[in-house]
Every structure is written in C-alpha cells, then in structure tokens.
Amino acid sequence: MSLWHLHLDALDLVGLTNAPNARETVALASVALERMADVLHEQWNPRTGTVYAQFSSDLALLLPEMSEQELLDLRRISERFSPSIFDTAMKRSPRPQFHSVIEIPDFTSQHVHKTLLTIATDEAFLRADRMQAWALALATATLLLHARVRLVEISQPPCRIFAPELSYLLALTNLLFRADFELDGTTEELERVSQLGRFPWTAFSLDRLFEARVVYEQQMLLHGVALRSIEKIIDGE
Numbered sequence: 001m002s003l004w005h006l007h008l009d010a011l012d013l014v015g016l017t018n019a020p021n022a023r024e025t026v027a028l029a030s031v032a033l034e035r036m037a038d039v040l041h042e043q044w045n046p047r048t049g050t051v052y053a054q055f056s057s058d059l060a061l062l063l064p065e066m067s068e069q070e071l072l073d074l075r076r077i078s079e080r081f082s083p084s085i086f087d088t089a090m091k092r093s094p095r096p097q098f099h100s101v102i103e104i105p106d107f108t109s110q111h112v113h114k115t116l117l118t119i120a121t122d123e124a125f126l127r128a129d130r131m132q133a134w135a136l137a138l139a140t141a142t143l144l145l146h147a148r149v150r151l152v153e154i155s156q157p158p159c160r161i162f163a164p165e166l167s168y169l170l171a172l173t174n175l176l177f178r179a180d181f182e183l184d185g186t187t188e189e190l191e192r193v194s195q196l197g198r199f200p201w202t203a204f205s206l207d208r209l210f211e212a213r214v215v216y217e218q219q220m221l222l223h224g225v226a227l228r229s230i231e232k233i234i235d236g237e
Contacts, residue, residue, distance in 0.1 A: 001039050003051070003136050009036055010143035011233055017150040018236030026155050033147050034109070040144070041109035044116060044137055051137075052093045055130050059089040094130065096122040099200070110148075113141035113168060114197055123204040126211075135212035136219060142172040146234060164196050176213055179228045183210075 001009075013036065016022065016029050043051040063071065078086035096119045098104050105118040116138045120126065126134055149169055171189035174181050190209060194201050217227050 003043070003133055003140070006036060006039055006043075007136055007140045007143075010140045010147070011230070013147045014143050014150075015233050017147045017154070018233070022150070022154055026151060029147065029151060033144060033151065036140075037109040037112055037144055040137060040140060041107075041112045041115065044112065044119070046096050046098075046104055046115070046119065047106070049095075051133060052095050055094050055133070056128055057090055057092050058094055059086070059092070061128055094125065096125040098122065113138070113145050113172065116141050117193070117197060117199055120205040120208050121200050121202075123202065123208045126208045131208070131211065131215055132219065135215040138172070138212055139176050139216050142169070142176055143234075145169050145172070167196055168193055173234065175209060176216055177227065177231050177234055179226075179231055 009032070013029060013032050016025055016032075019025070022029070043049055075086055078089075098121060105115040107114045107118075116134065119134065145165070145168060149165065167189070171186065171193045174186045174189060187206065190206060193199070199205075220227065220230065
C-alpha cells in the first residue's frame with residue numbers, strides 16, 4: 001500500500017466516522033482504522049520499517065553539494081576498497097538517528113503519530129524525499145487519530161478519551177489542516193505535546209514540523225486538493 005493510497009483511505013475513514021449514519025458503520029470503521037494504523041506502523045517503525053529502503057541515501061543527497069574535486073577525491077579513496085565503499089554508501093538505506101537506544105520509538109500502531117513525532121528528533125534526516133514522505137505520513141497519522149477519537153465518541157458515550165490524546169489531536173490538526181492558524185498558539189500546543197511525549201526536540205525539530213505543513217499543503221495542491229477541502233472533511237462539513 002503506497003503512502004498516497006494510505007492517505008486517501010484515511011481521508012475516506014474520517015469522512016465515514018463524521019457521516020450522519022456513523023453509528024451504523026462503527027464495526028467497519030474500526031477494522032479499517034486498525035488495518036491502516038498497522039500498515040503505517042510497519043512502514044515507519046525506525047527499527048524494522050519498510051519505507052526507509054525507498055529513500056535516497058545520505059551520500060546521494062550529499063553529492064549535489066560537493067565540488068568536482070571533492071567528488072574526484074571521494075571516488076579515488078573509495079576505489080581503494082573492494083567492493084567500492086562509494087557504491088555501498090550510495091545504496092545504503094537511511095534511517096533516523098537517535099542519541100541512545102532508549103530514544104528509538106517503540107510505540108504500538110495505535111500510537112503511530114508518536115513514532116512519527118519522535119522521528120522529528122533527527123532533523124537532519126528530514127529532507128528531500130524523506131521530508132515529502134514523512135509530512136504525508138504525519139498527516140495520515142493525524143487523520144487516523146481523528147477517526148479513533150470519533151469512534152470513541154460514537155460508541156462509548158459519555159466520552160472517555162484521555163486528555164493527552166486530545167492534546168496531540170489539537171496540535172497536529174492546527175499544524176497540518178487549518179487553513180488559518182496562529183503561529184504562536186500552534187507553537188505552544190506543540191511544546192505541550194513535546195512535554196507530554198517527552199520528545200527530545202530541538203528548535204530545528206519544530207522548524208521541521210512547520211515545514212511539514214508547507215510540504216503537505218504543496219503535495220495536496222499538486223493533486224488539485226486545497227487545504228480547506230481537507231479541513232471540511234475533518235469538521236464533517
């Protein structure tokens with residue numbers, strides 16, 4: 001299942017859980033939600049995720065920034081080894097790096113949004129094709145969180161949703177889907193999320209999160225979808 005396929009399915013799921021007859025489709029929506037969360041987790045788990053093999057290697061991203069002489073020197077040095085370390089490095093799949101094993105995300109599929117937020121710790125990883133994919137995946141995870149909260153509201157009145165999850169939902173929704181949002185307010189919400197999840201973010205991590213909004217909006221516009229259209233789906237309009 002491609003990242004785009006998964007994202008479009010997540011949009012459909014949110015529309016389903018916001019529909020007037022949502023109570024009649026709780027079982028179907030619940031099965032779909034868990035399946036999509038499992039797929040997203042399989043793709044992005046930093047330990048065994050399948051998505052990383054699709055990305056450009058660190059060396060491939062570095063080459064355009066190198067001078068001709070630096071490139072010649074690199075190739076000359078790499079040819080001293082067999083097989084060539086240049087070829088090996090070009091093919092090496094990148095993965096987000098963490099300061100310790102303890103920091104490597106190990107959340108369940110139910111909390112895949114936390115996995116993706118932890119990846120923002122390695123701001124150097126999130127660039128080029130990796131940023132494109134991560135921004136889309138973060139939006140997908142937010143949609144799944146919307147559906148999860150909505151299903152609890154429908155099937156378990158009165159609402160029994162824990163406040164922390166609502167904090168994640170509010171911050172990510174404002175960050176990614178609100179056509180009009182306040183920078184200061186969203187920054188405060190993200191800082192609150194950082195404290196809740198104990199994410200070791202830096203100022204650069206926050207920059208990557210706001211960049212994700214721009215990248216996601218651009219990707220949707222390339223497919224003819226305005227951010228306000230996504231906002232209406234989320235709001236059930």
